[in-house]
Amino acid sequence: MPLLKVEGLSKSFGGLQAVSGVSFQVAEGEILGLIGPNGSGKTTVLNLITGFLQPNAGAIWFCDENVVNLPRHQICRRGIARTFQLTKPFLNITALENVLVGRMYGRQPAPSRKAAEEESLALLERVGLGDKAHSLVKDLSLMQRKKVELARALAAKPKLLLLDEIMAGLNPAEVDDAMHLIREIRSWNITLIVVEHIVKAILGLCDRVVVLNMGEKIAEGAPQEIVHDPHVIEVYLGKVYA
Amino acid sequence: MLNVENINVGYKDLQVLWGVSFQVNQGELVALIGPNGAGKTTTLKAIMGLRRPWSGAIYFEGCNLCKAPAHKMAELGIAMVPEGGRVFTGLTVLENLELGAFPPHARKHMAQTLEEMYQLFPRLAERKFQRAGTLSGGERQMLAIARALMSRPKLLMLDEPSFGLAPLLVDRIFAKIQEINQAGMTILLVEQNVRAALELAHRSYVIQNGRIVGTGTSEELLSFEFVRSAYLG
Amino acid sequence: MSRRDIAFIISTLIAAAALAVVPTITTKESVINLLVLVYIYVMMASSWNIIGGIAGQVNLGHAAFFGLGSLVSRILWTKGWPLSISLILGALVPVAFALLIGAPSFKLRGVYFAIGTLAMAQILFITTRNLFPMISSLPTEALSTYSLAPRYYMALGMTLLTVLVVFWLSRSRWGLGMVAVREETSAAESLGVSALQHKLLALCLSALFAGLAGGVFAYYSAGYYLFFPFFPTWTFDAVMATYIGGTGTVIGPIIGAVFYVLVKEILALRFVELHPFIFGTLFILVVLFLPGGMIQIWSRLRRLLVRKSTLAPSAAKEEQVPETNMVHDRPAVE
Amino acid sequence: MVETLVQNIVFGLLLGALYGLAAVGLSLVFGVTKFLNVAHGELLMLGGYASFWLFNLYRVDPFLSLPLAALALVVVGVVLYLLLFSRTVKMDEEQKVQTTMLIGFGVSVILQNLAQRLWTADDRSITTAYSRMSWTLFDIRFPIVRVVSMVVALVLVIALHQFLQRSYFGKAIRATVEDWEEATIIGIDTHRVYLVAFIIGAALAGMAGTLVSVGYSIVPSMGLEWTLVCLVVMTLGGLGSIIGTFVGGLILGVAQALTAFAVGGAYRQVVGLLLFLLVLAVRPQGLFGVKEG
Amino acid sequence: PATEAPAPTQPPTQAPTQAPTQAPTQAPTQAPAKPAPEAIEIGASIPLTGKYGSLGVQVKAGYELAVQTINAAGGVYVKEFDKKIPIRLTIYDDESDPTKAVSKLESLNTEQKVVAYLGGAASDMHAATVPIAEKNKVPYCGVSFALWKIHQQGYKYLFSPFPKSPTQAEDTFKILNASIPEGQRPTKVAIFQETTDWGIELGGLWKENAAKYGYEIVDYETYAPRSENFSDMILRAKAAGAEALLAVPNQPDGIAMVKQMSEIGWTPKFMLLIRAPENPAWSEALGPLGDFVTIFPGWHYKMKWPGVEELVKKHQEAYGRPPDVLVGPAYACVEVVADAIQRAGTLDRDAIRDAMAATDLPMSMIGPIKFREDGTGIVLNPMVQWQKGQIEVVWPPEHKSADLAYPATPFDQR
């Protein structure tokens, strides 16, 4: 049984068909890559899954429950957490408190504030922000904010985590660290959907890749197959990688 | 052309740049690389007049930028593509581009530059009347670059132009940057895609913890072990 | 509970105890009177702070809650109902009203919400003025036995209750959720926080304590027009006091309310002719130089001290760790 | 009966035009600078007094003194901006709204009492020789003063709308609203943009004040009431829409008049506000507002 | 803080810590039982700013001029101390806000320990402050409110030498009947009733009394204060054929009403607009449109009481113009208080209250004053009218400075 099953998902904005008839599945424990040119609808798919947008057509099955039309907070409590491509941190509170929100709500709220704080702090340490735990988030840089968002989403104890370009803006060495972290997250029994443009990361991380173009799924398969798919090369990669 | 002399810059109590000095010559493409939080963006902001240096001086074509108001920089011929595809989200794509030509010298050529931009980024032509806020991440990045070019600058500063762009586009943009540079525009490039940046740049500076820790041509830098291990992975 | 929290509660209780002694050591009714006014303002500011500061929904219809509270309490009480029941109903009716208007009004964002709630309160104000144009004054027998002390203690007690509840809220999970909703609603929802629930709770609590403040006012006042507590200045005063003290914090609204009432009253007594100028100027100065509210005085001083004591860097480092309260003093804008 | 109804609507429209003009100034300033200038009603009052004294002392016709009132308010606007409001330019939006609201509150306290000290608390009004005259069309009276006021308001609003929509500067204004740092990057002198918007708003308030003093009356304590009306009208029309704001004013004026006609004067304002809430219930962004992303 | 009784040589505002400079100089003839206080404290909270500011300043001027006059004569003789003691008057500004007024009165009670309160201005302010006087058991003498209902609460400490609604309602028709020959009277009456307690009270009384005197209410309108648009009411009144208009508008409403009547082209032959036209700004604001309007102001400086002339002179000196209509009644208030203190012979508040209740002043600034059981004054209720930009006294005949101008010239012929 797949953890997540997306069927015939469509979404249009006015005249623009941003997502059309996309279907795919994610098995428990998998890391699924979602790639495609800019504006191909990746973020829109994530928004649909998390209830930020309502689809025009299609169904989203999570643990055998159709989560379309569920309010966002309910979706989270079912076990789906996410980060935002354009970050949306809680600016006027500290990094730690940001993570605390995830820890005290989410799928499995912490039993006590004290426990929540300890766990949150540990998560911040893990993403490399231990020293900034008590800084207000508005004083953090973009990258640091992304890390806060990642820790915050993890704190919600999701079964499925959606990451939207968390590696954009990292240099190659930092990308390696991030990949390491994502693998570790998987080892905590968290299934992931990763949206990235960094081919190295996609290749190194994903079990399977879904490619979107102009809102439609144009390819699906193992990363190595994908990078050799001529259509994918034509619209997205530009050249053969790996 | 651009001369940054020993500047110290910070936010509130927190000093970020410590005695940073470097220069960019006419027609050069210079890259500034460094890890997250090293102070690259802060350096660009200081040049742009958005962060006043606590001490030190910045000269552009012999003119002390520290004495000029921030909005004069565009008129002097400096343009900047801000980090993370920051555009005017409430305005349409077209309005964003038009505003890019705000300095008087650029406004004269607005129609022509606009055409050039649409050729460079056809996607923008398709989205002309869409509000910039609803663009995808990559589309925004294109818009931000195009908007900066609209002012026909002498010095173009790019803060991570490849940020969030699909591989195909990254190649295209780097090619375009090179092309612009070869056409005579001076460029200061901040980039995390270190290998690509070094390939492109005539010279580069490495900044760490707010200090310039290395400089040289790309080959020279690539020969430094610390650069290889820290930035190339 | 952290040590800071315990310290806060203890110092609050001590302050309340000290204030409780005031009527026994002064015979000046004007002092007591002024303090009652201060308490009502503290309740108004603190209760507004729950929805406006902590949950970040700038509600400009706060006077409606205060007005309803006083209207219900006053009418029931003067009709001969027991005071306690009058007060409780006076606090519950505004809550019911909040529940009624909450869901539809939260569809509005930002300024639309603010002005929408303002309009709602104005409707109540004008309607009350049309329906109850007559003064409500206590009968002469009640006036001849009128005593300030019970009013004072009731106001003090209710204020203490309000402050402690706000304090509890600010340290609770609910409070954290409200702050998250304030800062970035959609992100909060993506973490499992129900924005509507949290906003509604904030509005209801806010209405509850504003209604209580209205009850106190109804019990305290010898004579007033029933529509008077609906007047929009009650809202504005509460908002101004909260902002000037420091919004979103527990102590800010208290400081703000005390400043607002005391300074205004003292100026009015001291400078009959010029007091509005002085107050206006002082107010603007505070706003400009303490943009995060008067609560900033403390951190400003601290930062000054830290800068001065560069010789002791280790001490400075310790000081730089900001509070881990979830409701923060917003730092000054440079 | 029909005649009375039509006459009422006419009076409602004429009053609504004043609401509209007064609110447009506030709406412009708020839309562009995100300054919530709650002293707007006081600026209106100052404009009214400028014209009143010109009329009272030198018999300057109020419609001739309109530009002078505007000029006086420009001066006041420059002073207020440079002294106070400019300090909030770089704050983020939320904090700016909040801080300027507080500053505006302080300013209104000061201005109101200044006016009272200088000019007493009496109500003032300008009554010219033609004040009592009306045109009559099909038995409906069109008071000259009010009709001219409405025309003035209409002209001002349309001119402003054109200026913002068509002109490049208008775009620069809108860009500055959004992100001052970025506007600076592309070369916009944000301080100038703010200043210009602020003084246009002040000048509009001043001229509205003149028209109020001609059609109705002015008094130092009038500010709050007008500010409230302006806020409602601005929101009814939809933030950021100049024409929308003006239309909002007309709608409010007519709604009030019709209420007075149908249910009586006591609930005049109530129904206007109810209508406002109804509009918000259907269109949370106001009549002409743009829905947020 | 306090505005002290301004002696002729003193600036009006002075710190309270200073002793009055005109302290009595004559030595006591015999040793008094208690040391005499240096001043008799009385106080008032007045709306000097805010919406009632224009009324408040008049009241303040009246109080101050009266205190000044009394103190110039050495003060009030108090038997208990067997000497004249000057009055010290403390005035606070309540910004037209009833809660602030309440706290000011409390302050006067505890800080200054006043022996009597003087009232503020406007009915709703009084309605909020009177209960405080009652609660503190301080005698309260106030003018500038005609609201009768306050006096129906059984208050013992409230006194008001000012015409009240029932008198005003009856006098309206009595004066009309006495001044206008039958057949020419404006028998069809329109009433614009403000939805405030005074508006409701007086409107109801007018309605009640009209028929008795041969008048018919053909249109009765209600409106909320501060309605800018009165056209619907005016149109209906006009359609109903009303010849007289009775109302108690506040100033902005009064101005707007008259402007709109002129625009719509309805000129009632007789207009009684109490309150709005009470100060000189009326004719400045309306020019000839403001003429023919009548008022019940309680007093006017053209009335022929002894002492008025001197008051006019003093007011002219201090303010550059003749006294406004509330100055006289306010002046009389102080006279009532001073008289009561003198008769009480002590500074005990209850004694002063009793003395005040027994007031029988043969003459004051507003003529003879007595009080009824309910504290309302038995005082003259003059009617004045705006004529050619001036206020003229048109009733009673013995104080008349001009005849009632009737019927009003149509607006468009002025």
Ligand SMILES: Nc1ncnc2c1ncn2[C@@H]1O[C@H](COP(=O)(O)OP(=O)(O)OP(=O)(O)O)[C@@H](O)[C@H]1O
């Ligand atoms: N609210 C909206 N209104 C109108 N168009 C929208 C809206 N949101 C997204 N779009 C459009 O839908 C398309 C898909 O957008 P989406 O953000 O999903 O792209 P993406 O695949 O995430 O791209 P990127 O890699 O650049 O982030 C884009 O062309 C975008 O302009």
Ligand SMILES: Nc1ncnc2c1ncn2[C@@H]1O[C@H](COP(=O)(O)OP(=O)(O)OP(=O)(O)O)[C@@H](O)[C@H]1O
């Ligand atoms: N507004 C701010 N207030 C306080 N500190 C800030 C602010 N902006 C940046 N900083 C701090 O300044 C330092 C340098 O930031 P800067 O943005 O210049 O780095 P960068 O080299 O551009 O990094 P990145 O690769 O993440 O863009 C960081 O440690 C950051 O935390």
Ligand SMILES: [Mg+2]
């Ligand atoms: Mg995306």
Ligand SMILES: [Mg+2]
């Ligand atoms: Mg950067």
